[in-house]
Amino acid sequence: MTLAQLKAFHAVATEGSIQKAAELLKLTQPAVSIQIKALEQGRKVNLFRRNGHELRLSPNGQALFEATSRLLRAQRDANDILTSAAGGMSGTLVLGADGPHVALDLVAKFRQQNPNVRVELRLANADTTWDNLQQLRVDAAVMAGARPDASVMRQDICRQSMVALLRHDHSLAGQQELTMATLAGHDLIFRETGSSTQQKVNAALRDLGVLEQPKLEVSSREGVIEAVKRGMGIGFAYENEAPCDGRLTAIPITDMTAINTDQLLCMKAQMSNPFVKSLFSLA
Incomplete structure (x- = not known):
């Protein structure tokens, strides 16, 4: 071998x-x-x-x-540590994320400070991102709703509210704000179970005593947006993820305000990685 x-x-x-x-x-x-x-x-x-x-x-x-x-992560970490000790910051940072928006804001700051470091952003749902973090397939991760774990370092980055995504000609599109109770009476587009967005929606519906059976489930945020554009139902997203598109309307959901906390996470053993240290200082 x-x-x-x-x-x-x-x-x-x-x-x-x-x-x-x-x-x-x-x-x-x-x-x-x-x-x-x-x-x-x-x-x-x-x-x-x-x-x-x-x-x-x-x-x-x-x-x-x-x-x-x-093994390969340890090899790369050793190279990064030695490179940093020699007075330079070059190499590769692998960052996992359950959504692009907050992660890319952090990556932009990191790249400004470390222009010679290559960044690989691995996007996946919350369950896969957490698994990638635990298995050291990524150096750090940006995600919401991470489960408690004493072996994980974490730092809050931002809090976001949930919005409903509707096509511009939907009967509710003229509303200034909505509630989950109002939305539950309409066709809803769900994400897959591993999505942090969907986990929050499911919890809100359970609190209302609604056991919603979605007529459409789509496994990506982009797919949900496209389905909404086609008038197939109402989708959900965090406020930073709402697209700027004249065919869509993003309306705040009053009972889902500031419900999502995005965090920067890493395994404690990864805090010796100079790139991870830099991320935490920027977060």
């Missing part, structure tokens, strides 16, 4: 294909395939479940991926 084999495996697991992994590693596809084959045959284990060109991690592959995530 070599570090090159582990890097090849990690790239394939991350990218989901030999071709994309080869592009990432700047190698040929046969070279990556040889590394994976040598790793599997040398240990007599299957790391991927194969269906044509589709690759999915086997249970052994998933366990190894968690280990290589820690």
Whole structure:
């Protein structure tokens, strides 16, 4: 087993294909395939479940991926620490986020202070972002509703209110403000269960005693916006996420004011990373 084999495996697991992994590693596809084959045959284990060109991690592959995530992160952290000690700040910061807006504000400040540092922003829902943080697939994360955990450092960044997204010609579009009770009587567009936005909406509906069955569920914020534009129902977003679009109206929800606290998070062990330290000082 070599570090090159582990890097090849990690790239394939991350990218989901030999071709994309080869592009990432700047190698040929046969070279990556040889590394994976040598790793599997040398240990007599299957790391991927194969269906044509589709690759999915086997249970052994998933366990190894968690280990290589820690290994490669430690290697990169060591390089960043030594680079910083030598008087420079260069390298790569990997930041997870459950939404782009607050995270990008922080990244903009970070890039101004550290222009030679490459930033990789990994967007996912809240559940996946939390898992990426725990498994050290990211250096830090910006998200809301993070569960309590003594091993995680956290710092509040901002608080946001929820708004309802309606098409401009919706019957409620002329209202100055709305309540969840009013909205519950209309067709609602939901996000997936792992979305922090949807978790807040679900909690508000439960408080009203409403067991809402959505007629449409969309797995991305952008998809919800497009569905609203097509008159398919009312969507939800935090105020900073509301798009500027003449076809849409964003109306405050009075009983969902300042309900969302975005935080910067990292595992405590990551506070030795100079890039993470810089993020916390800016947050």
